[in-house]
Amino acid sequence: MARPQRPETSTLLGAQLVFNIGFYAVVPFLTSALSGEYGMGAAAVGLVLGARTFSQQGMFLVGGMLADHWGAKRSILLGCLVRIAGYVTLALAADFPAFLLGAVLTGAGGALFSPALESQLSRADDPGHRNPAKRSVFVWLALTGEFGALVGPLLGAALLGWGFDAALAFGTGIFCIVTALLWLRLPATPRQQSSKAGKRAGFAVPDAARNRRFLLFCILVSVNMVAYNQLYFTIPLELGRLGLGDAWLAGMFLMASVLTLLLQIPVATGVQRLGEARAMSVGFSLLALSFVLAGGAGVVSGSGGNGAVPVLAAAVALLILGHMSLTPTILAVIPRFLPSGTAGRGAYYGLAATCGGIAVLLANAALGLLRSWSGQAGWEPGVSWLLLVVLSGLSAVALPSVLPPRPRPTTRLSAIEDSKHP
Numbered sequence: 001m002a003r004p005q006r007p008e009t010s011t012l013l014g015a016q017l018v019f020n021i022g023f024y025a026v027v028p029f030l031t032s033a034l035s036g037e038y039g040m041g042a043a044a045v046g047l048v049l050g051a052r053t054f055s056q057q058g059m060f061l062v063g064g065m066l067a068d069h070w071g072a073k074r075s076i077l078l079g080c081l082v083r084i085a086g087y088v089t090l091a092l093a094a095d096f097p098a099f100l101l102g103a104v105l106t107g108a109g110g111a112l113f114s115p116a117l118e119s120q121l122s123r124a125d126d127p128g129h130r131n132p133a134k135r136s137v138f139v140w141l142a143l144t145g146e147f148g149a150l151v152g153p154l155l156g157a158a159l160l161g162w163g164f165d166a167a168l169a170f171g172t173g174i175f176c177i178v179t180a181l182l183w184l185r186l187p188a189t190p191r192q193q194s195s196k197a198g199k200r201a202g203f204a205v206p207d208a209a210r211n212r213r214f215l216l217f218c219i220l221v222s223v224n225m226v227a228y229n230q231l232y233f234t235i236p237l238e239l240g241r242l243g244l245g246d247a248w249l250a251g252m253f254l255m256a257s258v259l260t261l262l263l264q265i266p267v268a269t270g271v272q273r274l275g276e277a278r279a280m281s282v283g284f285s286l287l288a289l290s291f292v293l294a295g296g297a298g299v300v301s302g303s304g305g306n307g308a309v310p311v312l313a314a315a316v317a318l319l320i321l322g323h324m325s326l327t328p329t330i331l332a333v334i335p336r337f338l339p340s341g342t343a344g345r346g347a348y349y350g351l352a353a354t355c356g357g358i359a360v361l362l363a364n365a366a367l368g369l370l371r372s373w374s375g376q377a378g379w380e381p382g383v384s385w386l387l388l389v390v391l392s393g394l395s396a397v398a399l400p401s402v403l404p405p406r407p408r409p410t411t412r413l414s415a416i417e418d419s420k421h422p
Contacts, residue, residue, distance in 0.1 A: 009097050009137060011185045012121050013075070019113065020148025021176035025156035026087065027052070027106070029303050033164035044096055048103045055107030057357025061209075064115035064350020066168050072346065073186045075116035080179040083109025084172055091168040115350040122335045122345060134307070138328035139268040146260040207344050208351040214337040217402050220357035220395045221280075224326045225356035226363040227287045227319060227392060230294075231256060233364055235316065237371065238297060242308050252316050259320045267324045276329050277400035284396035286322030288389050290315045295385030311360065322392075327342070336404045363391070 034040045034048060067075035086105030093099045121137050159166040208214055236249050271279040293315035297308040334348050370384035 008186055009121065012117055013137075013140055013180065015182055016117060016141055016415035017148045018174055019080075019324070020145050021152040021155065022083075022178075023110070024152025024173040025159065025174070026171045028153050029156050029160060029164065029167060030103075037164050038099070040099070041421065044099075047101050048096075051100055052103035052107040053357075055104040056110045057107075057360070059108055059111035060115055060353035060357065061347065061350040063111040063113075064119065064149060064208075064345075064346035064348070064353075066112065066327060066345030067116035067119055067350075068344050070400040072116040072120040073179060073182070075112050075346070076120075076186065077179060077182060079111070079113030079116065080107045080175050080182065081109075082112055084175045085109075086178070087172045087175070091165050091172070097227075102167050111350075115346050115353065118331060118349045119345040122331070122349070128411070136268070136328050136332040137420075138331040141331070142324065142328050143261065143264050146257060146264070150257040150261070162311045173338050207339065208337075208348040211337060213402060213404070214348065214351075215355075217333075217399075218352045219339065219359070220399050220402060221326070221330045221352065221394045222356040223284065223332065225392045226359050227291075227388065228323050229360045229364065230319070230388065231316070234367055234371075234388075234393045235312065237296065238294065238312065242297070244309065248309065252313065255313065256316060256320050259317060260324060261323070264324050267321065268328060271325055271329055276406070277403050278335055279325055279329055280399045280403075281396045283322045283325035284399070286318050286325065288392035288396065290318035290322065291388040293318065295383075295389070326346045333403060363387070379402065 026216075030049065034045045040048075063079070065074065066078075070078075082105055086102050086107075086109055089098060089102035089105055093102055118138075118141075121141060155170065156167045159170055231253070235252065239248055239252075274282060293311055297311040297315070330352070331349075334352060335345060337348060338345060366387060367384050370387060374383045
């Protein structure tokens with residue numbers, strides 16, 4: 001009988017599934033609810049959404065440091081409670097400041113929850129806990145997260161018939177249930193021990209921020225988040241420029257989710273055979289190729305916008321394949337940057353996510369400017385995609401030399417034991 005990797009792994013994966021269902025049942029509909037049901041202007045809606053994103057991505061490093069300082073269980077539970085407070089605030093809000101506060105609390109809850117969950121899950125991938133022939137736990141994390149991202153909007157759309165408050169009530173109930181289950185099922189995790197200097201590292205400058213090799217890794221892999229974010233930014237803009245409506249955009253999102261659910265396991269098998277360094281090079285090369293295709297969509301649209309649909313669909317498919325190759329691999333590699341015996345795993349995961357958020361902000365601003373300038377100067381519409389091609393290609397070439405060597409299992413006995421449980 002096979003023994004589990006770690007007893008809390010299935011609980012954490014289930015928590016991620018439910019957390020995503022509760023999130024995606026509400027947040028995708030926030031824009032239409034604020035502008036329609038609550039009559040807010042475009043500037044106010046943009047500020048609320050921007051504040052939610054910044055409070056989440058910008059606080060990931062803080063969330064990871066708190067997870068190291070308090071222990072993962074405390075941080076995960078606090079993240080659930082803060083998100084509940086955010087949903088309740090949105091449900092009770094009657095003016096702009098209250099909506100803004102609710103959005104910030106919603107984002108902050110994710111910033112507390114995710115780095116703690118990822119750092120705790122990563123221990124199942126440590127040598128001595130996982131047979132190297134087994135798939136990384138982050139493959140299953142990607143699958144559960146994507147399933148929640150697919151189911152959540154369907155439930156949210158069904159609930160909107162009773163108003164946005166019904167979706168908020170559903171999300172709040174989901175988070176209350178998962179908080180209670182995590183409280184009961186997750187084992188307690190110890191607080192971070194004091195350093196030799198007698199100070200807790202949780203609120204000092206974390207080792208992750210002083211690790212130059214890891215910082216370079218974070219910068220290079222942040223291109224993966226930049227690329228994936230184009231599903232929400234440049235690809236919708238391109239569809240709009242070609243005169244294709246929201247139905248085509250919905251179809252692209254549906255295809256992305258279906259591809260992830262169907263192909264994540266086969267892609268993970270291919271990643272294992274390639275090895276992490278080559279898999280990352282292949283993944284970023286797929287991203288670069290997807291943006292070459294996206295840039296060429298305008299060339300084939302001379303006969304009408306519909307002619308560009310197959311090219312854009314192929315671009316999205318390659319983007320998703322690259323993202324599936326990269327994301328679990330990146331998350332599994334992060335603990336190898338920690339110096340031997342050094343605490344602070346949550347800060348490493350938090351810093352990687354925060355770098356990704358900053359990269360998305362800067363890259364999207366640059367892409368927006370490029371698209372504006374290309375339109376004013378009469379350049380080809382695909383010029384703005386060159387930036388994404390260059391960034392993806394740079395990461396594909398540089399990442400293999402940045403990765404630390406893969407550690408061996410801690411003891412020969414543990415490797416023998418793991419081999420008995422494929």
